[in-house]
Amino acid sequence: MNDASSAVLLGVARPAKPSGFSNALVFGWRAALKFRYVPEQMFDLVMTPIMFTLLFTFVFGGALAGSPAQYLQVFIPGILVQTVSFNAVYSGMGLSADLSKGLFDRFRSLPIWPLSPFAGLMVGDVLRHLIAGAIILSIGLALGYRPGAGLFGVVAAFLMLLAMGFGMGWIFIVLGLLIRTPMTVMTAGFAFLFPLVFASNIMVDPATMPDWLRAFVNVNPVTLMTTAVRGLMNGGATSADVLMALIAPALLTAVMAPLTLWLYLRR
Amino acid sequence: MSDQLAIAARGLIKRFGEVSAVDGIDLDVPRGMIFAILGPNGAGKTTLMRMLATLSRPDGGSATVMGHDVISAPASVRAAIAMTGQFASLDEDLTGRDNLVLLARLWGFRGHGAKKRADDLLAAFELTDAATRQVKDYSGGMRRRLDIAASLVVTPGVLFLDEPTTGLDPSARQSVWKMIRGLANAGVTILLTTQYLEEADQLAARIAVIDRGKKIAEGTSRELKAQVGSGFLHVHIADQGRIDDAATVLEQHLGHSVRRSAEGGALAVVAGSSAAAAKAVAALTAQGIEVSDFALGSPSLDEVFFSLTGRERAEEEQKQ
Ligand SMILES: Nc1ncnc2c1ncn2[C@@H]1O[C@H](COP(=O)(O)OP(=O)(O)O)[C@@H](O)[C@H]1O
Numbered sequence A: 001m002n003d004a005s006s007a008v009l010l011g012v013a014r015p016a017k018p019s020g021f022s023n024a025l026v027f028g029w030r031a032a033l034k035f036r037y038v039p040e041q042m043f044d045l046v047m048t049p050i051m052f053t054l055l056f057t058f059v060f061g062g063a064l065a066g067s068p069a070q071y072l073q074v075f076i077p078g079i080l081v082q083t084v085s086f087n088a089v090y091s092g093m094g095l096s097a098d099l100s101k102g103l104f105d106r107f108r109s110l111p112i113w114p115l116s117p118f119a120g121l122m123v124g125d126v127l128r129h130l131i132a133g134a135i136i137l138s139i140g141l142a143l144g145y146r147p148g149a150g151l152f153g154v155v156a157a158f159l160m161l162l163a164m165g166f167g168m169g170w171i172f173i174v175l176g177l178l179i180r181t182p183m184t185v186m187t188a189g190f191a192f193l194f195p196l197v198f199a200s201n202i203m204v205d206p207a208t209m210p211d212w213l214r215a216f217v218n219v220n221p222v223t224l225m226t227t228a229v230r231g232l233m234n235g236g237a238t239s240a241d242v243l244m245a246l247i248a249p250a251l252l253t254a255v256m257a258p259l260t261l262w263l264y265l266r267r
Numbered sequence B: 001m002s003d004q005l006a007i008a009a010r011g012l013i014k015r016f017g018e019v020s021a022v023d024g025i026d027l028d029v030p031r032g033m034i035f036a037i038l039g040p041n042g043a044g045k046t047t048l049m050r051m052l053a054t055l056s057r058p059d060g061g062s063a064t065v066m067g068h069d070v071i072s073a074p075a076s077v078r079a080a081i082a083m084t085g086q087f088a089s090l091d092e093d094l095t096g097r098d099n100l101v102l103l104a105r106l107w108g109f110r111g112h113g114a115k116k117r118a119d120d121l122l123a124a125f126e127l128t129d130a131a132t133r134q135v136k137d138y139s140g141g142m143r144r145r146l147d148i149a150a151s152l153v154v155t156p157g158v159l160f161l162d163e164p165t166t167g168l169d170p171s172a173r174q175s176v177w178k179m180i181r182g183l184a185n186a187g188v189t190i191l192l193t194t195q196y197l198e199e200a201d202q203l204a205a206r207i208a209v210i211d212r213g214k215k216i217a218e219g220t221s222r223e224l225k226a227q228v229g230s231g232f233l234h235v236h237i238a239d240q241g242r243i244d245d246a247a248t249v250l251e252q253h254l255g256h257s258v259r260r261s262a263e264g265g266a267l268a269v270v271a272g273s274s275a276a277a278a279k280a281v282a283a284l285t286a287q288g289i290e291v292s293d294f295a296l297g298s299p300s301l302d303e304v305f306f307s308l309t310g311r312e313r314a315e316e317e318q319k320q
């Protein structure tokens, strides 16, 4: 750079300080760009739910519910909950990678709303949940799944899924802030998710489980969410189902968002 | 008084467990100056810079940057500074242009203005051709330039550059130097850290030498050289086998420790006066040690570092 170009470069006036909301939108734009530049992540995102849906429906469906067709009715809402849970891991891994590369040092030294980088991660999460959810629902419909509550029920169920993804997202963001290697974030996250997701009513009816396990399954937030999503899609959800399902995401946000901010700003 | 200073630090301390990474450093950097912090790996340069850039909270002491307190007014400090860290802080998945547009938007440039700002920066840093490539495909020199460009989206009062040329080849290093000089000419205060004595010598109006978390010397390059003593005697010994003998003789005659070149064969020592130097060379010859070449001159900054710390930079780096 010569003196002339640096004079032009440095002569520019500072723009007015943008709002926190505008900062958050910029990070959302970054999350959306990642889909364009890292198409590999779409493969994971698309293949895993397709495989799970097909395998479970045809391999276990008959044994678990009498026939694959009957199993689809209970399983599609469940696999949606499961997929959203596992998808939440991506932001945590991305965050951990950004932190270990020092990218967040730049963000931290900017005069921006401190939560805005995380809002951007959440935007990425929402996009991932919607893409994966739409794929699963399409396969389900193609295989014969019929949501008894119609379009309204499906939209309401997807909103519940996003609420759950939002709550789960904080767990992985905190893990991402604490752990400097993305793979470890994934391992730690799955160690926590596996019992929650599999000891639930997603795949099987808890009535067949031993009492001690059923006691856990019945209060497991994943079970509560699955019950609500099933009810909303297939018909028959009560407002109590919906409220119970929203307790965990609300608690997680109330506790983890301030913790995230504290971990991020601690210096 | 502190209004005239870009940076004023008093007794800064940062501990990591038992280690005092920064152990009571004072620093006064006038506005508009290129100021270098020179020290070996692990000296505490990055830790010091992170405290000044509000990324790390001091365990003791105080500092202001452009008149704002780093502890009580970090947001005001952040609005007045930019930092290019030791490792590129770029999003590798995005293109160079997207990285700059992202930052321009975060600073408040909107729509077309943000794109124009990004393109102006790319042009000034000779990255226009690579603008639409992903950063992960950039060379080390290009990455460094983009990283510095990213710090200039709005003109900072103080620009922090942590080891801006470490790992670059000589031509990339030259281009970063040219850029740093251009910025300084335009009035930006620059605080840079370096392990290269030559870099500090070439760029900086003032240099603080730090070692093990403490400032051990400060001044212009000329003052530092004077502080060590002028009259550095450089001696080449023909017979490698007699290097140890030669070093002993020189130490006895001149009373200062002798510094050996990495390749062996060359010795350097503070001589004080030309008369003392001549006597020392004569003593070598009298011992039957053949001197192939000798010269009296001012010390290099490497030699300055050696006489300030009594240690080689190289051996310090090997320990790391
Ligand atoms: N986050 C950290 N945790 C523990 N020790 C650290 C940390 N950062 C730096 N150190 C230690 O502090 C000392 C100074 O490090 P640093 O400031 O990075 O030196 P430099 O930048 O001069 O190479 C080193 O001994 C280093 O190991």
Ligand SMILES: [Mg+2]
Binding pocket: B045, B046, B047, B086, B162, B163
């Ligand atoms: Mg360093």
